[in-house]
Amino acid sequence: MKIYLAPMEGITNHIYRSALDAHFPGVDRYFTPFISATANLNKKQDRDVNPQNNIGMDLIPQLMAHTVDAVLHLQALLQERYGYSEINLNQGCPSATVISKDHGSGFLRDVERMDRYFEELFDRADFPVSVKTRIGVESEEEWDAILEVYRRYPFSEIIIHPRTTRDQYQGKPRLEQFARALEVLDASRICYNGDVYTIEDYQAIKAQFPQVDKVMIGRGILKNPMLVSEIKAFEAGEKYALNHEDWMALAAMMQQIRDVMQHTFSGDAHVLAHLKELWGYLAGLFPDAKKEIKSLKKSRKLAEYDAVVRLLFSDK
Ligand SMILES: Cc1cc2nc3c(=O)[nH]c(=O)nc-3n(C[C@H](O)[C@H](O)[C@H](O)COP(=O)(O)O)c2cc1C
The missing domain is CATH 1.10.1200 (Non-ribosomal Peptide Synthetase Peptidyl Carrier Protein; Chain A)
Known part of the structure; x- marks a missing residue:
């Protein structure tokens, strides 16, 4: 199983990522907190993606961009300046200011527009695109139509946090909706995200979804970075005791x-x-x-x- 560190704006910057990687190695892939698509990177964003500040890590820049032009522009800049090819799109952020502009998970509100956007993006993009998504805005009933859009395009990865925007971080992740995604999409491209706090949570996801081989963890690692060691020990068939x-x-x-x-x-x-x-x-x-x-x-x-x-x- 591959472990990804969830992007968390204001927290999982290059300073945190590098320190985690140095002292608790084992995270397979890192994502920058979202970069809002503007004409250029600001100083902080530039520092955060600069490979000199992310040595030895597989890092994917995450973008939040309203237009295909903005995605292409920023990706070209990241590629030219720092050699990044793949980008991740944020379609999960539930913050009120973000969704009021139809950014983040607000983008899920209009599936027809989403479809047109991806059609144009995949037509014009010559680089891998992954997405991090929630399962709807108001209700899980929106998920099937959203999934149908994802099914049509060659995303390199689809990271699913199975909550709606309305859920924010409340309640339990809607695992039956995550299971629904596995019926529609190719499991090898899917990554599970949400509420993995302990080794038992990790084992439960693994047992319930054996065909999934990527888990993204945010707050679980922030609360306990040793969780990375514990998961790695479990995967290696070793016993782990906090030491x-x-x-x-x-x-x-x-x-x-x-x-x-x-x-x-x-x-x-x-x-x-x-x-x-x-x-x-x-x-x-x-x-x-x-x-x-x-x-x-x-x-x-x-x-x-x-x-x-x-x-x-x-x-x-
Ligand atoms: C303070 C905070 C900041 C976040 N920033 C981002 C972000 O920049 N991009 C993103 O895709 N998700 C962001 N998220 C969502 C997390 O990446 C993750 O999807 C969510 O916390 C659920 O995973 P977890 O239960 O493992 O923490 C943020 C979450 C929190 C709590």
């Missing part, structure tokens, strides 16, 4: 993120805002350290932050 080395790898990963952010961003406040967001996900790994996590979230200087982090790992 001192993995805790030290997590400490080193967080140190790397902190150091690169300090070097990249200006001022403690900016760096701390990012680090606190990451610790919001990691906190569950430290159930007995509620007081320390609270003081970490209150820290106003990196020196204060460093002291709390040292304490958090001191008994691991």
Whole structure:
């Protein structure tokens, strides 16, 4: 099974991806958070896709683009500047501002327009295109018509987060709709995404959908990067037990993120805002350290932050 790291805007940037890859190797493919199609890449986007900041990783740029011209323009730029060929299209973002412009999962609202868009795109594109999608806007009943559009075009991969826009992140992924996709599309091109938090969740998806060989994980890895080691051990038929080395790898990963952010961003406040967001996900790994996590979230200087982090790992 291949493991993909889900793109998460503001979180899984090159700093996070590189640190994860260095300390918990095993993710097979990474995706940039979405790049809105404008005439050029801004500084932050450019830094994020620059191969020098993504050494040794298979990285696919994700685009959110309203017109075929915009996709072709950005892909050409990414290819010329950095050698990227494949791109991924975001048809899953549920944010209100994004969908109000019919971007992200809002694009799923009008399947006829979607069909015309892909017809033109696949007519003109000479590079691989994959898509990351939800299963509808208001209701899962929209899925069959959306699937019928996907079926008609040669997407390199179709990554399915089986929730509707209306679901946001609530409720359970609609696995029966994911199963429906497997009846219509070639399973070798499908990747499952959604709510894989533990090795048991991973095993359940694998058992229920044995024909699927790609799983994308977002929050599960953010909450517990050791999940990558656990999955790799399981796939190799080895027993996994959380150990001192993995805790030290997590400490080193967080140190790397902190150091690169300090070097990249200006001022403690900016760096701390990012680090606190990451610790919001990691906190569950430290159930007995509620007081320390609270003081970490209150820290106003990196020196204060460093002291709390040292304490958090001191008994691991
Ligand atoms: C804060 C946040 C930012 C996200 N940003 C993106 C994004 O830029 N592109 C995208 O396709 N999905 C984005 N997603 C959705 C995730 O990639 C993923 O589909 C979703 O979290 C479900 O997977 P998970 O349960 O493994 O986290 C984002 C999700 C969150 C919570």
